[in-house]
Each structure stands twice: as structure tokens, then as C-alpha cells.
Amino acid sequence: MALTLQELHQKKDEAIKQVQLRGKTKDLMVCCGTGCVAGGAFKLKDALDKEVAAKGLGDQVRVVATGCNGFCGQGPLAVVMPDETFYGWLKPENASTLIEEHIVKGTPVKKYMFVSPETKQPIPSLQDIPFFHKQMPVVLRNKGLIDPEKIDDYFARDGYQGMGLALTSMTPEQVIDQITRAGLRGRGGAGFPTGTKWKICRAEKKTPKYLIGNCDEGDPGAYMDRSLLESDPHSLVEGMTIAAYAIGAAQGYVYVRTEYPLARQRLQKAIDDARACGLLGQNILSTKFAFDLEIREGSGAFVCGEETSLIHSIEGNSPEPTQRPPFPAQVGLWGCPTIINNVETLANVPQIITRGAEWFAGIGTATSKGTKIFSLVGKINNTGLIEVPMGITLRDVVYKIGGGIPDNKQFKAVQTGGPSGGCIPSKFIDLPIDYESLKEVGSMMGSGGMIVMDEDTCMVDVSKFFIQFTNDESCGKCSACREGSEALLEVLTRISDGNGREGDVEFLEELGEAIKDASMCGLGQTLPNPVLSTIKYFKDEYVAHIAEKNCPAKVCKPLIKYYIDPDKCPGCTLCLKACPGGAVKGSNKHVHVIDQDTCTKCGECLEVCPPKVGAIVKLSGKEALYLQSLAAPVPVKEWKARRAEEKRSGVQNQ
């Protein structure tokens, strides 16, 4: 059944009517993104379904499994629409109370609501929660509001209207022109202007042409593409169809990571539904335009996010990058002109077509337009997925949306751009976020991971972590990246093991610059960034590791020691029982002692020691030298007496 444009409009009206009919009923939007599913969201949904059936409320309330809501830190969560009441940290047991109180009696349940950290009061409405308040959903405008597996829900939210407009009343050149004027840039990280890329491909004479949606989201700490596919897969299908129309492609692929089964499943459903409605396939909307989509699965290789490498992976060849130029827009998949865009870039397209280039260009800064999705994670109170206009300051993101750092710890840095990016120190907290400003401070936009670090994060350890990652994922084709990452890792390991030498920091800088210059693809060209940016802003930490053998954040194992403060130890034997290596010596009512030779520094003792006792401490560098420690366990009473004696004699001496 192929739809015409008119029928498409009718579909939308019908779908809206359906929604209006439901005006008197309530929708329970249960977030079923991967994060919440892992927390038991499907069990919650089943419990709610059962409860609704048991109370016979089927015609008054609809339980909907939506895609990622974004506020992952509160999951499993649910939003009651149209009241916009937000409930977090729900358990299946809570289902009956929720239905009984909110749906039957109509009184929202305060104890499940989000509690404001400042006023300690529950916040009833979603929009009033600071996490949502500062956001600007454009790409994720449908997140948590529609059932991602129902095409009608998408129709009701202006779905496929942009495609209708583009295919029936615009030429491909006009589409490209509109995207160019909107100033849309690639959301995969590098920020290449999308319109320009399409224009190059459009100009190529060779056919067929291909379009690839890149959802090989390999950056650790970034999951915006996954959430997008899980919450609103049709927006990608629509965006890709418009893009294919603009460049003249008849076949498209979406390359999805193997780690994202739910996203693949929902996208497949969306593709099937769109095909059934004639929105994919031959004669789309009764025009001559034909386009179809296929999902290709990755198998766990970071380098496949690089466009030439991704193409080789789809072809079934060894997925190593190849030299550019020629760019894929000229010679790509099976030697044909190919456009590869990030999933988020493509999902922006329908919005630009429906709402106009001027509207889009009105958001953001002079060079970076529109919004960007970030995954705000790490040492932050409100973990989750956020969409903010370009140019927002880090302060707004970390403190207003993110709600600050847990346990009143000190904010140290934000890591953006994954293994290709860098760490932005706290002094740049008022930095407006866009492509250029991030680059200036030595980081990059990347795909949008934003990992917040506090005082307990060791910067040497972090850069070692990233180099380990890139060293592992380097495909090994060019030696600058293969051997360079190995050498960087060796020196970083040496430093964090306490064997750093003078001149190591300078060597890291020199080598880093060399790798940047000599590598072939983006992976190698950016892999020294985490090292270079941490050296730039946190050189004192490197120096402390090398010169004083001190890890200020107390992370690097060889540089730390665990001690039991004899004045605080009540001799409860908790740490003794917990120690896997038998390094804690002592017995009941004896002051315990850690045998430093057997201690593996696992930290188990620190975890079990009750916070109000706090007898176990982690020390590093010079402070470890001055701490008084016992040679063998002593009864607590005896120790106290000895202490009192010392005090008395101390007083006498004075």
C-alpha cells in the first residue's frame, strides 16, 4: 500500500484524532531504554499492565513502553501523561500504589517523585525538574512521548511531514541548499558541513549512489545514537530518505554496533512499518523516487566508526581505513559515491525541512548551529542523556542540568570527545560549548560523551586508560599509530607505576605531536589528545607521580598504601574478614594492622569499614612515610592506655 501525500496528511490527522480521543485517559510512559531495561523496566511494565487489567482500567489508562527518557540516573522511571508527572526509581512492587493513588484517586504519589536537592521537596511536574528545564529537545523531541514501535504515534507528531514536503515540492538541489543554509554540521565529531558533503556527492556522475547512517557509536561514555534509535527510530528513517533524495541514492545502510540489540530490533520494526506504508521502496509517496534501507551489524571494532573502515566492513573486507582522498562521497561503497552521516545528523534533517533553515540557524552560536545531544555521565548527580543548544556553558550543563558532583566533592574536569578528545579543566567552566571552542582548549566535540571527573580521578590514570583503549583498537595498518600508542602506553604505565623518569613528560609531548602528524586516519591523528590535554592542564599531577612518587587522587595502585589508624580502630574484625589476601592482622578488640607486603591494595577493607569509624585510610607519596603504624596487633584497651600515657607525659614535658 503506497501512500500519496494527501493520504499521508490524512494519516497524521487520524493519528492526532486518536490522541485527542485519549484526552480523558492517561498514558503511563514507562522508559524502556537499555539502561532502564537493565534496571528492570520490563518487569515494571508487566506489573503495571497486570495492575491495570486487575482493576479493569483498560479503557482509562494505557501503559506504553517508550524509548530512552534521558534521565537514566533515575531509572527505572515512568511519566504519567498528560499530567507530566515524573516518577523515578520505581520497582514492580510500587505498581499497585501508583495505579491506585494516581489513576484511580487522581492524587500524584509524592514519595516516588524526584526530590529537589536544594529544597528537599518533591517536584511534581517533569518540566520543573532542573534536569529537563534547561534542555532543548529537537532531535529527541519525541523521546519518552511516543511508542517507538508504533508508526501512528510518529505520524501524530508531524512524522514524515518533512519527507512529504521534500519529495513532492522541492528539488534535490533545494533540499541541499536548505541544509547548507541551516548550517548543519556532522554530529559524529569532526563537524564537517553536511550540505557541502551532499553537494559533492550530488555532483558525481557515477551511479548507483549509497547512503550510510553511522551508528557505530564506539566512544566509551557516549550512547546518544543508541537512545535515538530506541526512542524515535522513524526520525532516522525519515532523515535518511530525505538525504537519499538529495544525493540521489536508491539504497541505504544503517551500520549499528553489535552491542545495541534493542536499537537494532526497534529500527528494523520501523523500517518494516515504513515499507508497509510505502514510505520506503518503489514510488515513495507516488513519486518516481525509490529508496530502501538495510541494517548492517558491526562486530565490535572501534575503528569501524571511521568512514573508510566502515565501508570496508560492510563490503566484508578487512576493516582497515584507507587513505583519503578520494573521499567516500566520490569513491565509496563498492567504488560508488557514498555519503556517510552520523545518525544524529540525519535525525536533524526532517526538522530542518519542516521548520525551515532560518529556524535552525537561529539556534546556537555563529559557527555551530542547532542542538547537540550529550551523555552526561561519570561523577555527576543527574546522570543521563541531554539535548542542549550549542553555545550553552559547561557550568549550566554540570551544575544546572547535572545537579553538581555527588558527595560534595570538588569538580575537576570534563572529558569530551571520547578517546579522541581531551580533558577540559574546571577553569574553563564558563566555556560555551561548540565545535571551535572545544578545539581551542585541546578537546573536541566527538560524538558527545561528556564524562565528569572529580577530585578522586587521577589524570595520569585517565590518559593511560584512553591510550590502552586506542592501543587495543588500533588496526595496526600504519606504524605511527600502532607503535606510537604502544610507546605512549609504556611511558604512562611507567609513570603510574612510580617508575617515571625525568624527561618523560617532554617525551610524551614530543611523541604525541609526532603521532598526530604521521597517522593516516582519524583514530591515530587524535589518539594523543587525552595525553596532551592532561599534560597541558594537569602537569603538576604528572610531576607529582614522577618526582614525589605521589598519586594525588590516590588511584595508581603502586603509589598508594592502605593503613589502619590505630586511634580509630575499634577492633571489630570487619576488615579482617573482608581481606581476600589475609593481609589484615588482628583479632577481636585488638587494633588491626595491615601487612604491607601481603596487601594487594584491593580496597576491600576500606569499603567495609563503617563510615562513622573511618579507621582505614589511603595514603600516597610523602604522607605515607610519616604515618605511625604498629608492628603487630595490640589490644584496644592497651593502646588507649598507652596513648593516654603519652599524652600525660607530653603535658608534663611541656
Place this chain on the structure above:
Amino acid sequence: MSSNLIQPHPVGAALVVGGGIGGMQAALDLTGAGIKVYLSDNGPAIGGVMSQLDKTFPTNDCAMCTMAPRLVEVGRHRDIEVLTLSEVQSVRGTPGNFKVTLNRQPRYVDEKKCTGCGTCVSNCPTHNHVQPMPTPPVELEPATRETLSGIVARHKNRPGPLMPILQEVNTALNYFPEGALRYVAQETGYSVADVYRIATFYSSFSVVPRGKYVINVCMGTTCYVQGSQRLMDKVSEVLKIKEDETTPDMMFTLKGVRCIGCCGLAPALTIGSETYGKLTRQDIPDIVHKCQEVA
């Protein structure tokens, strides 16, 4: 070499048979002693087996770093004459006076002018593909063969069939037995080397058997700053295996993976399709026991 250094006893020349690393070194040592050397090899080039190796036992030295200086020296040495494509037919005579007959294959290329650029190989219209040796059909257990042939048939005619095929085989068999890879190569027309290369490139593929449960501890940045290394240490301690190892009863394989995209749940791990989040070290034994009970 100046004329006043003439050896007390007149010496002729020596033939070194085989141009590998040993042959080359022997040739260089002989010329050092003032002897003219003929270095013969039955292959089209000298270098032997070592030129095909990456590292060598026992020092793990880079093979090419050992080879390259000798190759260059042999190539330019005026007292060494390299005779490639040559095989010894007969040796006659006594020590000090041997006569060797070599059978030299034709090369059809003027070795003096050839720079080894390789353009002729890529441009030859008829002979530029290697004729593979005929290989016997791969033998598989009937059940495996049935699974594999089904998978291959489903994807064979798609463009770029290798990845979808390998992904399904990996899911069906949990790893790639050698026979399976050979079978896929045979059925799709790819070379075994190509298939093997793909099978070893991706981290979700394995060419060694894996445990029933693969425990993937997320080592993404978020999980890492929240202490996933300590989780990994704990799992390793409970299962008594290291990362990338499998328990002897083939129950568990322990792996560190890059971001599973559950940063809200950090630190997290997955076993099969189950995700466990917000973990502490104390949770690990329970999770492992649960799996053991199910089994």
C-alpha cells in the same frame, strides 16, 4: 681490497646453497674472508622463511630488522653473485675443487634493469592471479554442516555476504572452529586467509572455544572512573581466571568490553543479554552463583 692483502694460499670460490638468513650470513662471512661467493636459491628471491615472519624466537626480535641489513649487503656486495630460481643438479670433485651444476629456471625479466616495482604483475592480463592448489572439500559433522549451509544460503547472494554469515556462525557455534571458517571460505569463494583475517579482527568473534556464559565487564570511561577495574579484579578472583580466559569447566569466559552504553548504571557488566548495573564488589559472588545454579 688492496693487492698486498693477497691470501697465502690461492682460493677460488664457494657456493652457498639456500639464500635464507643462514645462507646470507654464511655468504657475508665468506666474503669477509676474501672468498668469492655464489649464493643460490630455488625461489625467485632470497630471504627464505624468516622474511615471512613477524617476530622470532626466543628473543622476539623483529625479523625484518635482522634481515634487512643483510639483504641489502648481500644485494650490493661485489663478491657475491646471487643465483635465484636455481637448483643444484649435481656436485662432483673433492674439497678445494668442486664442480657444481645448477639448473636455472628462466625468469623472462632482465634482472639488471628490473627495480622490483611490481607493475608488471598487476598489469598482466592473463597470469596475475595465483592458481590455487586444489583443496579437498571441507569435512564437517552433519549437524554443523546443516547449520552452516543454511546460514551461507541465506546470505550468499547479498552484496557483502561475509560479515552477516560470520555473525550468524559466531552466534550459532559460540566460536569459529577451523573447519567452519574453511567451509565458509569454500562456499563463498573468499580465501581462507581473508575469512580468518575478518574472524580475528573483531572483538565479538573468537577462534577459540568460549564458556557458556561470557561475562563482559564494561571498561568504558564512565564505568572505569566509577571503579570497573576493581569489579574486574573481583570477578577474576571469584572465577580464578584472568581476563580473556575461560574456566576449565567451560562455564565462564571473562572479558573486558568497551562501553555497553549503560553509563547511567556504571559500573556495569553483562552476561548474555542480562545487564547488571550499579555494582559493588560484594555483588559479584551472588551473580556468579546465580549463573551456576541455572546451569
